[in-house]
Amino acid sequence: MATYSTNEFKKGLKIQIDGTPYQMIEMNFRKPGKGAALYECKLKNLIRGTVTDKTYRAGQSLEAADVSEFTAQYLYGQNDSYVFMDNESYEQYELTAEQVGEASRFLKEGLDCQLVVYNDNPIAVTPPNHVVLQVEYCEPAAKGNTATNVQKPVKLETGAEILAPAFINIGDWLRVDTRTGDYIERSKNPGS
């Protein structure tokens, strides 16, 4: 297995510790002139998303992880699992509801997502930051109320419920931030 020694450490490196893949999201090289070199790293657990601090000394090394990230299209969901297809190889990957997490609320068939694969197994998926989805149901728009500060729950075509301004109607297309689940703006039908 390939390894990275401390002098190859840099931001973005994908490594594994005890069979868990991590990405080095920060690396600070600290070395007092007369003192030992220290590599202060922040490692992001690519499966759980948590971040750990680690300190290494010169000469230590970390195992490289076979992690790849590519664009994959969401195909369909079945029995608590989600199926994606690599847009280049057409290979299909199945993820559990737990692996997809919050992202599942905004998955619509055909949506291009970023899929992370470790040792040929899919481990995480990230939808685009913004998606455009149609409102499936909401209370009728309050007449004349165009204020954006009055909000009401709306149900989107993927089943997700979010808060949107009172003037929104059934059939409207909304731009939504998938990271926060926030309404951004009313949009045109992306298909039209």
Next chain:
Amino acid sequence: MDQTGATPTTLSQRSSLLVALRQFFGHHGFLEVETPLLAKEVIPEIHIEPPCTVHDRSKQWLQASPELHMKRLVAAGMPAIYQVTRSFRGNERGPLHNPEFTIVEWYRVGDDMQTGMALLDQLCQTVAKTPPAKRTSYGEAMRTHAAICPHSATVDQLNKRAAELEITLPDGMQKDDRDGFLNLLFALRVQPQIGCDEPEILYHYPASQAALAKVTQCSEGHQVAARFEMIWRGVEVANGYDELTDAAELRRRLNDVNRQREAAGRSSLPIPESLLAAMDQGLPDCSGCALGFDRLAMLAMGLPSLAEARAFGRE
């Protein structure tokens, strides 16, 4: 900028800093000298790797500082010398490190730690227009920012303090590595907070980190090194000593350095017999200091990393 690292404006400011630096030394009666970059001897240090080259089957090292040869010049009768040159330290790379860098080093006979610190401060004020430096002992800095006395704390207390300050210990850290723990606390929790406004000169480092400085007793009765460092905005800019003049003591320390290098799995380095012989003949009491010119230029110009302060710093 992608092509050259530093912009033409930066390089022109850097050039002005160099002119001011040479004027400063000229006004203070220093002679500029030049010494070999490539030599058969180095001064072994535990944590510095001079790059090794092989010519005609004989090893030569790129110098990690011009100290060895400049001290031989002082011993040979040059009372005040300075040099602007390149130094080389393998495996040091980051926003504040580069394996090749510009160093300014000077020695003046008759100076001790106090006059040495004063000269460094004056140089930075004159050349880089810094405000007057604050002076703090290393012990005080550690007590203020890490709540521990570096001279009297046991290694267990240092270990406990590191845990309390949420420092994750590197794997394989020896439990009795006292200087290792001091280094962790200092580098990660203390140094980043030193010299935030005006430059700060720390002095009286632990005797175990004396390197080539005399060891003396401080007013609190601890054995300390007559060694000082200037730190500005958390960045180490210069390191100086009241120079050790005792050849036998230096030989003892260098042998110890080589033992520690070998214990850590790194090769020992040749003992600089030429320097020891010169010191045997007599190195007068003097203070010497080395300053990282790229770092001073970076800080003086408010740049984020060395790469922007040097020509071709991105290559």
